[in-house]
Amino acid sequence: MDPVKVISMRLSQRMRQLKPSATMAISAKALDMKAQGKQIISLSVGEPDFPTPQHVQDAAKQAIDKGFHKYTQPPGLPELRRAIAGYFHHFYGVEAPAEATIATNGGKQALYNLFQSIIDPGDEVLVALPYWVSYPALVEMAGGVLKPIPTRVEENFKLQPEDLVRAIGPKTRCLIINSPSNPTGCHYTREELYTLAQLALDKGLFLVSDEIYDRLVFSPAEPISLSPLWEENPEQVAVINGLSKSFAMTGWRIGYALAHPELIKAMQKLQGQTTSNICAVTQKAAEAALVGSWEPVKEMCTAFQRRRDLALDIISGWSRATCPKPDGAFYLFCELKDYFTAQAPDSSSFCCMLLEKAGVALVPGAAFGDDSCLRISYAVDDEVLRTALNKIGEVLAEC
Ligand SMILES: Cc1ncc(COP(=O)(O)O)c(C=O)c1O
Secondary structure, eight states: HHHHHOOOOOOOOHHHOOOOOHHHHHHHHHHHHHHHTOOEEOOOOOOOOOOOOOOHHHHHHHHHHHHHHSOOOTTHHHHHHHHHHHHHHHHHHOOOOOEEEESSSSHHHHHHHHHHHHTTTTEEEEEEEEEOOOHHHHHHHTTTTEEEEEGGGGTTTOOOOHHHHHEEEETEEEEEESSSOOOTTTOHHHHHHHHHHHHHHTTEEEEEEOTTTTOOOOOOSOOOSSSHHHHHOOEEEEHHHHHETTTTTTGOEEEEEEEEEHHHHHHHHHHHHOOOOOOOHHHHHHHHHHOOOOOHHHHHHHHHHHHHHHHHHHTTTTOOBBBOOOOTTTTTEEEEEGGOOOOSSSHHHHHHHHHHHHEEEEEEGGGOOTEEEEEEOOOOHHHHHHHHHHHHHHHTTTT
């Protein structure tokens, strides 16, 4: 028998530098604890707890039964691309040709394709801090550098125009706006949003509007999109969206982008060489979602609003916590630094402590660039949410 060869696995520099998703890390720890028989409630996930609406499931079943099993055009079926364009027309009055759209494997791939297509090495990309965990990696993989602009808890984590102006430098290529935001749920008013966007455009920046939570906005606030700005400045704006959150379709992998047709062609070239089209069956389901009833989305949104209020009511009893009231998504970003202890002096160790003592998994703010906060996802049943937050409250009372 040959002696066993001992060869160390050599990974590329790129892969050695790439950080794993921090939200996945805490979910994995919670799963490990569950596997050991511990009672754990996870308020760490970034996906709705509702099933995908029935009519969307039915469309997928029909597609399978009809033998819709083959490759499609890389940017998506023409009827799906028309449905995506139709979305922007129906909700925001935007006239977009199907060629200005592409269907991708989740909003994540839309962002990946986009950054690869517009960023050159050394380009700087601005974003409000706290920011969604994947932006740094997505920008870095394209050779860019993410430059987070700190926001303040007392201003509901909203990026202020004067801070944006100060952050723009000679290497700034792009501004990402994510409203409603993950992790804060912060939703800009129309005036606030358009002021920031116009400022970026006037400075010649490219504007990426990540609108993945745009339908999950709580009354009296209203969904707002920067797609009308795309119509006026198609070379300078791209809008990212998808059905993961609005239609509870995280596992189906359906995202999309609205951008200049030339930019879409570049994104399509990259997609054609990497993943080809997205799942054919998903495309049929996505079309059914986009052109069918939006009632299930409204129902989910109503449930999220009720849970937000329920959660804030309990959190108001945590005397040393500061938690702004968000108008969208399904997250609370809660400043808990005044509870940190010598044994748990930062958001990661505090998160671990809460997992061990309260049996509740949250996500450390450090994953989003803010080490004084923790993210609470309320995409769980009302009773589960109440139980989990009360358990956290009991642990906080001892800190
Ligand atoms: C702000 C934001 N953008 C984009 C995405 C990507 O979503 P998906 O790839 O599941 O469509 C997410 C998912 O958590 C998100 O929170």
